[in-house]
Amino acid sequence: MALLITKKCINCxxxxxxxxxxxxxxxxxxxxxxxxxxxxxxxxxxxxxCMSVCPIDNTIVSDPAHQENREQLWEKFVLIHHAV
Known part of the structure; x- marks a missing residue:
């Protein structure tokens, strides 16, 4: 699933x-x-x-409105970076 930045974001x-x-x-x-x-x-x-560099815990979370499994995320990666 895609990720979501919550209101905890401090714009760092x-x-x-x-x-x-x-x-x-x-x-x-x-x-x-x-x-x-x-x-x-x-x-x-x-x-x-993004999650690993964020200094505030639980600021970047899974987006429940955009649930995807690893295979779907891989397919999206291929479309984004290898579109012909």
Whole structure:
């Protein structure tokens, strides 16, 4: 499933440059994750880098509105990075 940045976000700017899919951008008040670009780093890393660099626990969580399994995340990665 895609990830979601909660209102706990302090806009520290740590997550945005770490996203290999450029799925993170500044929203109206806090950073947001585009669920159509988020693959939870499948295809790039073993774990989501945004979660690992975030200094506030439980700020980046699984998005219940965009549930995907690892295979679906892999297919999304292929579409994003290998589209012909």
């Amino acid at each position: 700017d740590m997550c945005e440059p770490e996203c290999p899919n450029q799925a993170i951008s500044m929203g109206d008040e806090i950073y947001v994750i585009d669920p159509w670009l988020c693959t939870e780093c499948v295809g790039h890393y073993d774990t989501p880098t």
